[in-house]
Amino acid sequence: MSIELLESGSLSRSFRPNSIVSMSLPDLFSGVPESVKNHARKLIADDWRFYCVSQNHGRCYASFRVITIPAWAVKKDAGYKTWYISHEIAHALDHCLHNHGHEFMEWLKVVCPIESLHYELTYKPRNAAAAGIIDPAKPRKVKYTLADFLEI
Numbered sequence: 001m002s003i004e005l006l007e008s009g010s011l012s013r014s015f016r017p018n019s020i021v022s023m024s025l026p027d028l029f030s031g032v033p034e035s036v037k038n039h040a041r042k043l044i045a046d047d048w049r050f051y052c053v054s055q056n057h058g059r060c061y062a063s064f065r066v067i068t069i070p071a072w073a074v075k076k077d078a079g080y081k082t083w084y085i086s087h088e089i090a091h092a093l094d095h096c097l098h099n100h101g102h103e104f105m106e107w108l109k110v111v112c113p114i115e116s117l118h119y120e121l122t123y124k125p126r127n128a129a130a131a132g133i134i135d136p137a138k139p140r141k142v143k144y145t146l147a148d149f150l151e152i
Helices: 022-027 034-045 078-093 102-111 125-130
Strands: 049-053 059-061 066-070
Touching: 034 049, 034 078, 034 102, 059 078, 066 078, 078 102, 102 125
Parallel strands: 049 066
Antiparallel strands: 059 066
16 A cells, blocks of 8 residues: 555545654555455545554544554554554544454454454453453363263
């Protein structure tokens, strides 16, 4: 995605987030899977804008159709960056109505590739676990063994 595409759209430019880091815009979508880029492209076609910012957290401003991604997240590995962008896109698709509830988690599972989805467990662990998001690197606890069901 080019900078021009990231900043395209016909909505009024009356809202711009603080602390825009324009030098990071070309890197914003590098290494991000095409499936996530396609969701971003659909939002951009609907007059959404993406900004890289020098702030602690990203944010989805639904009323202004703006998504911000912090510069520090853009510099992380591709898996984490993919999750972070997917997380904010999920807010946009959810119209920022359900915060981090079940409906939001369902959108996140649609947008975020399975190999990056587990990062949500580090941000909203209870909500993510309730939505069935698991960390594939961690073994699941088994309450029962096969012997519990066999008559010996």
